[in-house]
Amino acid sequence: MxxxxxxxxxxxxxxxxxxxxxxxxxxxxxxxxxxxxxxxxxxxxxxxxxxxxxxxxxxxxxxxxxxxxxxxxxxxxxxxxxxxxxxxxxxxxxxxxxxxxxxxxxxxxxxxxxxxxxxxxxxxxxxxxxxxxxxxxxxxxxxxxxxxxxxxxxxxxxxxxxxxxxxxxxxxxxxxxxxxxxxxxxxxxxxxxxxxxxxxxxxxxxxxxxxxxxxxxxxxxxxxxxxxxxxxxxxxxxxxxxxxxxxxxxxxxxxxxxxxxRDAEVYCEITGYANRCNAFHMTGLKPDGVEMAEAIRQALAQGRTAPDEVGYVNAHGSGTKQNDRHETAAVKRSLGPAAQRVAMSSIKSMVGHSLGAIGSIEVAATALALQRGVLPPTANYEVPDPECDLDYIPNTAREQKVDVAVSVGSGFGGFQSAIVLSRPSRRTP
Incomplete structure (x- = not known):
């Protein structure tokens, strides 16, 4: 390392x-x-x-x-x-x-x-x-x-x-x-x-x-x-x-x-990345979120990052019943008790789901959030779902500086991916 x-x-x-x-x-x-x-x-x-x-x-x-x-x-x-x-x-x-x-x-x-x-x-x-x-x-x-x-x-x-x-x-x-x-x-x-x-x-x-x-x-x-x-x-x-x-x-x-x-401006450091496949169903997801949770855990481990250091999760948050349930379970499983304190939001509520492109758009949003100390909201969030019970930053952006953020994605075919972005000052060379 x-x-x-x-x-x-x-x-x-x-x-x-x-x-x-x-x-x-x-x-x-x-x-x-x-x-x-x-x-x-x-x-x-x-x-x-x-x-x-x-x-x-x-x-x-x-x-x-x-x-x-x-x-x-x-x-x-x-x-x-x-x-x-x-x-x-x-x-x-x-x-x-x-x-x-x-x-x-x-x-x-x-x-x-x-x-x-x-x-x-x-x-x-x-x-x-x-x-x-x-x-x-x-x-x-x-x-x-x-x-x-x-x-x-x-x-x-x-x-x-x-x-x-x-x-x-x-x-x-x-x-x-x-x-x-x-x-x-x-x-x-x-x-x-x-x-x-x-x-x-x-x-x-x-x-x-x-x-x-x-x-x-x-x-x-x-x-x-x-x-x-x-x-x-x-x-x-x-x-x-x-x-x-x-x-x-x-x-x-x-x-x-x-x-x-060259004294370049740095938005963030990429400290970890991992992907998994659930080998379960072409479009279906198991509600326990095991594979996404494992991707998150592996990505955090690469950068020697503890779950309680994560301050923000940029969610896949597609707005389907099964995905949002699955993702909520995965964050709880991977972050443990820290999940209840972590801010989490889906920008798909504002820019839609551009299939393969959305993952990079979300990484861009996460990098900007780290650099600028503002977390984007989940728009149109009004009626809570008991099965989705985390902090989804409803409707209004939140000023909050975080040192570590995770962006996650879930795709048809069972693909589950996570990438960890951190402030470069978090670790010494």
């Missing part, structure tokens, strides 16, 4: 519903505003769930070229915009060849995505099949970049080219934990000495007819179409499913001593 390289976050970029950029995102969270509305991307009238948290996004207005917009799916475009903000925030001249730029062979990329270019793939299929009229599709109507829509690795490739990253490049696709897992994997690359800097995060743009139909079928999304603003209600007794969202968050991870040498 003594010779383990320490990893810190020195840049954050966010593309989220209801806001644009890191500061707009933070202002929205701390104000407790929700960004959920009736779907505008297509006519949702035939769907059970007709609400979503959409991003008002235009790549050209946010600095992308016409070529970049033409060849890339929306999820890649959002990742590029978020990464531009994160790299600028870090102060690292990545890909520039300027003095002080890191060795390109020591710069990596780790991008998470649950569903990749679903939106582009669906649009292309509509074109080549003439809206489903023909079983044998006509390739003459396909874009020359159709193959980008098929392979989610195009996201990592675009970021690697953009920042001249010649080190490890990977796409992590573990469903709804993809965002946490990508950041955790990036942290491990630096800890193990395989990279000095990693551009890491996740992006997803799943608000399309095929995605909505998938979640309608299993009734995981909310049916509260009459009141979109209050449809996402994690931990509330009236919750009836999650609100689909979209977005991206990218973080710049860097070895601590390197960041100190």
């Amino acid at each position: 003594s010779d383990r390289r320490r990893v810190v976050v020195t840049g954050i970029g966010v593309v989220a519903p209801g806001s644009m950029g890191r500061e707009g995102f933070w202002d929205m969270l701390t104000a407790g505003r929700t960004a959920t509305r009736r779907i505008t991307f297509f006519d949702p009238a035939l769907f059970r769930s007709q609400v979503a948290a959409e991003v008002d996004f235009d790549g050209r207005l946010l600095g992308l070229t016409a070529h970049e917009v033409h060849r890339n799916d929306r999820f890649v475009q959002m990742a590029m915009v978020a990464a531009d903000e994160a790299v600028a925030d870090s102060g690292l001249p990545l890909g520039s060849g300027a003095a002080g730029a890191p060795d390109p062979d020591r710069v990596g990329v780790a991008l998470g995505s649950a569903v990749g270019a679903t939106m582009r793939l669906e649009q292309e299929y509509v074109a080549v099949s003439d809206a489903g009229t023909h079983w044998l599709v006509d390739p003459r109507y396909a874009s020359s970049f159709l193959h980008h829509a098929l392979v989610p690795s195009c996201g990592a490739t675009e970021l690697a080219v953009r920042f001249g990253a010649h080190g490890p490049a990977v796409v992590v696709s573990t469903g709804c934990t993809s965002g946490i897992d990508a950041v955790g994997y990036a942290s491990q690359l630096i800890e193990d000495g395989d990279a000095d800097v990693v551009v890491s995060g996740a992006s997803d743009a799943p608000i399309s007819p095929i995605s909505m139909a998938c979640f309608d079928t299993i009734r995981a999304t909310t049916g509260n179409n009459d009141d979109p603003e209050h449809a996402a209600r994690p931990f509330d007794a009236r919750r009836d499913g999650f609100v689909m969202g979209e977005g991206a968050a990218v973080l710049v991870l860097e070895e601590l001593e390197s960041a100190r040498r």
Whole structure:
């Protein structure tokens, strides 16, 4: 443990519903505003769930070229915009060849995505099949970049080219934990000495007819179409499913001593990461939360962190009956008596559930909370559920300085992940 390289976050970029950029995102969270509305991307009238948290996004207005917009799916475009903000925030001249730029062979990329270019793939299929009229599709109507829509690795490739990253490049696709897992994997690359800097995060743009139909079928999304603003209600007794969202968050991870040498601003240190699989059911969760609890315990142990040091838990908090029960049990099981004193909240109540992207968006929110001493609330929390009996920071942000925070994620397929963020001053080198 003594010779383990320490990893810190020195840049954050966010593309989220209801806001644009890191500061707009933070202002929205701390104000407790929700960004959920009736779907505008297509006519949702035939769907059970007709609400979503959409991003008002235009790549050209946010600095992308016409070529970049033409060849890339929306999820890649959002990742590029978020990464531009994160790299600028870090102060690292990545890909520039300027003095002080890191060795390109020591710069990596780790991008998470649950569903990749679903939106582009669906649009292309509509074109080549003439809206489903023909079983044998006509390739003459396909874009020359159709193959980008098929392979989610195009996201990592675009970021690697953009920042001249010649080190490890990977796409992590573990469903709804993809965002946490990508950041955790990036942290491990630096800890193990395989990279000095990693551009890491996740992006997803799943608000399309095929995605909505998938979640309608299993009734995981909310049916509260009459009141979109209050449809996402994690931990509330009236919750009836999650609100689909979209977005991206990218973080710049860097070895601590390197960041100190260049006097970089440090948001937080990543002191532990772990993931588990419950090997139980593709969509079901056992109520005892054992696997998530084990992920939390392992992540804390990596950084020699005691449960009673945790001051905040950024919850998965999807707003489904079983998830919120499962997660509450996992926090109690892993933190013990300290769980009753820990503040916990779900930002999905405000920005929806952007599948693979949400994990990195939540890590970004947790890093900002540590740095700024303000904990975001759980919006729309009004009716307590006896089975969910922790402190969920109802409706109003809370000024509270914490030294250690945990962000957790739970995904279909049984994935359970936890990442621990700490103030760098908590431990001496």
